[in-house]
Amino acid sequence: MKLFILAALLGLGLAQHNPHTKPGRSAIVHLFEWRWADIADECERFLGPNGFGGVQISPPNEHIVLESPWRPWWQRYQPISYKLCSRSGTEEELRDMIRRCNNVGVNIYVDAVINHMCGAGGGEGTHSSCGSWFNAGNKDFPSVPFSSWDFNDNKCRTGSGEIENYGDIYQVRDCRLVSLLDLALEKDYVRGKVAEFMNSLIDMGVAGFRVDACKHMWPGDLADIYGRLHDLNTKWFSGGSKPFIFQEVIDLGHEAISAREYFHLGRVTEFKYGAKLGTVFRRWHGEKLSYTRNWGEGWGFMPHGDAVVFVDNHDNQRGHGAGGASIVTFWDPRLHKMAVGYMLAHPYGVARVMSSFRWNRHIVNGKDQNDWMGPPSHKDGSTKSVPINPDQTCGDGWVCEHRWRQIKNMVIFRNVVDGQPHSNWWDNNSNQVAFGRGNRGFIVFNNDDWEMDVTLNTGMPGGTYCDVISGQKEGNVCTGKQIQVGDDGRAHFNISNTDEDPFVAIHAESKL
Ligand code: QV4
Numbered sequence: 001m002k003l004f005i006l007a008a009l010l011g012l013g014l015a016q017h018n019p020h021t022k023p024g025r026s027a028i029v030h031l032f033e034w035r036w037a038d039i040a041d042e043c044e045r046f047l048g049p050n051g052f053g054g055v056q057i058s059p060p061n062e063h064i065v066l067e068s069p070w071r072p073w074w075q076r077y078q079p080i081s082y083k084l085c086s087r088s089g090t091e092e093e094l095r096d097m098i099r100r101c102n103n104v105g106v107n108i109y110v111d112a113v114i115n116h117m118c119g120a121g122g123g124e125g126t127h128s129s130c131g132s133w134f135n136a137g138n139k140d141f142p143s144v145p146f147s148s149w150d151f152n153d154n155k156c157r158t159g160s161g162e163i164e165n166y167g168d169i170y171q172v173r174d175c176r177l178v179s180l181l182d183l184a185l186e187k188d189y190v191r192g193k194v195a196e197f198m199n200s201l202i203d204m205g206v207a208g209f210r211v212d213a214c215k216h217m218w219p220g221d222l223a224d225i226y227g228r229l230h231d232l233n234t235k236w237f238s239g240g241s242k243p244f245i246f247q248e249v250i251d252l253g254h255e256a257i258s259a260r261e262y263f264h265l266g267r268v269t270e271f272k273y274g275a276k277l278g279t280v281f282r283r284w285h286g287e288k289l290s291y292t293r294n295w296g297e298g299w300g301f302m303p304h305g306d307a308v309v310f311v312d313n314h315d316n317q318r319g320h321g322a323g324g325a326s327i328v329t330f331w332d333p334r335l336h337k338m339a340v341g342y343m344l345a346h347p348y349g350v351a352r353v354m355s356s357f358r359w360n361r362h363i364v365n366g367k368d369q370n371d372w373m374g375p376p377s378h379k380d381g382s383t384k385s386v387p388i389n390p391d392q393t394c395g396d397g398w399v400c401e402h403r404w405r406q407i408k409n410m411v412i413f414r415n416v417v418d419g420q421p422h423s424n425w426w427d428n429n430s431n432q433v434a435f436g437r438g439n440r441g442f443i444v445f446n447n448d449d450w451e452m453d454v455t456l457n458t459g460m461p462g463g464t465y466c467d468v469i470s471g472q473k474e475g476n477v478c479t480g481k482q483i484q485v486g487d488d489g490r491a492h493f494n495i496s497n498t499d500e501d502p503f504v505a506i507h508a509e510s511k512l
């Protein structure tokens with residue numbers, strides 16, 4: 001009994017690890033900076049039909065609007081209030097998107113910025129996305145309302161009021177992250193306002209939250225806030241479902257605060273995953289694909305049931321956040337497709353695919369001078385909508401990695417092999433590897449500088465399969481390579497190192 005009470009106090013009873021994706025769906029896509037109206041269309045015309053499980057959306061609440069730099073993407077990480085109008089659209093558009101995505105089986109996960117409000121230097125006025133007046137200097141945000149006693153400045157003990165040393169857990173939680181006004185989440189009033197904001201979204205029908213900057217919040221404060229959250233809307237989710245929570249904690253293994261401190265509260269973003277996978281596919285530091293036989297917990301990653309995994313995210317694709325130069329992004333499309341393919345084929349973690357916009361990358365001494373640039377926009381700063389080209393790719397600077405055939409087909413692969421074990425591993429002691437997922441799917445990579453010509457045990461029933469990387473099955477026709485699997489499960493794979501995409505994937509539903 002004592003233990004039970006202790007567990008409840010620690011928040012163990014709140015575990016919110018389940019993404020509630022609908023049957024036959026699994027992967028999440030981050031439609032970074034997309035407008036709500038475009039996401040609604042994308043759910044209906046693409047994500048629903050192609051088996052996507054959910055969308056991570058950009059922060060939906062009121063944020064600062066900046067002139068210099070001009071409308072950076074990161075202005076949305078500087079809240080002004082919890083009103084639901086943002087660069088992505090109005091509350092009505094948000095509500096319409098949630099409804100339309102839910103109606104086609106695609107969940108919405110909200111990026112919740114609850115550690116802070118805008119930067120201390122944010123000034124005074126109505127340069128905010130709903131036009132609410134605020135005064136950052138006085139810490140006055142009447143549209144919430146928050147005022148100076150709702151912030152942590154009295155608790156923070158650094159001279160500058162900023163986090164100066166990540167080795168000191170008190171600074172990291174109680175001081176300002178890059179000058180962002182740090183909320184006093186120990187206060188009942190502040191917790192109540194944050195929970196009210198999150199509950200308004202839950203009631204509208206979202207399935208959960210990516211919680212921003214969790215390293216900068218005490219697990220106990222988060223436990224209290226999560227404990228106040230409503231169950232999901234029963235119009236789309238079964239009764240008693242708790243919102244999915246995945247928490248941004250950057251833990252590459254050498255800081256005072258570890259991801260582990262947050263596992264009992266929900267899942268956590270596993271930043272080691274993309275950093276290591278990038279190193280492996282780039283073949284840096286002597287890494288080889290063959291070493292990934294025990295990929296996952298075997299590589300020192302967090303427990304499978306606690307992890308959200310990704311190859312890159314909106315920060316580290318442009319040098320913010322963590323991971324450094326090894327991160328593989330759309331700027332390296334060939335490697336990116338392979339790395340994302342590997343992630344989606346592998347059973348570890350809940351997988352998130354990045355969907356980006358292009359910007360004028362300009363790297364000087366390792367630093368991108370244009371890392372601030374916002375989404376494709378009109379002259380007045382409003383975000384452009386996402387046009388779809390006849391070949392199904394996106395126009396106007398939207399990259400839409402999730403629409404690339406190879407990635408889209410691997411999202412489907414992940415659904416088809418869901419629940420099957422990692423099996424039939426093969427490698428050449430170098431950068432050619434293959435593995436299956438029970439008898440439902442098999443994938444083969446050649447990341448060496450020479451041709452691959454092997455016969456492997458796939459574990460699949462005999463027949464002719466369509467490779468979903470070089471093409472796909474359309475009706476009963478295969479537009480890509482065909483793979484013959486014998487009645488003994490063995491198949492011959494020939495992959496040239498100069499192929500456009502040097503990997504092959506087959507699954508139960510790509511059988512001809
Ligand atoms: C600057 C200086 C300050 C100075 C201040 C003066 O850095 O020292 O005091 O000016 O006004 C932007 C600017 C930043 C500026 C700050 C405040 O880049 O230079 O401070 O605004 O005006 C995003 C961006 C940040 C951006 C922030 C707010 O990445 O560059 O800051 O939004 O607009 C750590 C954290 C982790 C975090 C990661 C980036 O542990 O939690 O850094 N990741 C999340 C988000 C990320 C977001 C935030 C957290 C903050 O994924 O996108 O930061 O919400 O690892």
Ligand code: CA
Binds near residue numbers: 115172183217
């Ligand atoms: Ca804090």
